Amino acid sequence: GQNIDQPTEMTATEGAIVQINCTYQTSGFNGLFWYQQHAGEAPTFLSYNVLDGLEEKGRFSSFLSRSKGYSYLLLKELQMKDSASYLCAVMDSNYQLIWGAGTKLIIKP
């Protein structure tokens, strides 16, 4: 079956760095997405990786290792507004997105 695993909840301190991991097992691979979802709002796109390596975009970076079925989202210089759920999703061989359950990130002052 297809499976996306990510931690349920993480806590970090304002100004610090946090890494949210995602492992996946899917039928085929056509890219991995990270989305941010604030409580009561729709998910919004953060990043897309299809090749191995690190993609940096401001305070956020996303890493992919296809051989290991592994990705992480790295958030630097954490701000209170970064408190949200972070969803990992993989596009399978049918170009459908398989979603993880999301990681709730709590930022403390």
Place this chain on the structure above:
Amino acid sequence: SAVISQKPSRDICQRGTSLTIQCQVDSQVTMMFWYRQQPGQSLTLIATANQGSEATYESGFVIDKFPISRPNLTFSTLTVSNMSPEDSSIYLCSVATEGQGAYNEQFFGPGTRLTVL
């Protein structure tokens, strides 16, 4: 990017009734999807809305319970039929850019929060 609106934004309904949710996109898109997200859980794909033909439903979802219309490339509706409290959830419309093998970012509507009593 695409701007998506949904109506209603929220509703409280009685058991046994039906609710139709509308999704409007500000540009023509090929791929439109309907998702359900229950509190604290992942997004679950209900179906892909196909323009001019019947929707493609995922395992566990059937047309009689969740009829979908897609009359054109900018509009779709999802009906939740014969509702029960288990249908209480957030329903999200989503669209994606065209092209197999291409980068396919999905854009989401604001969601419809449904509570069934």
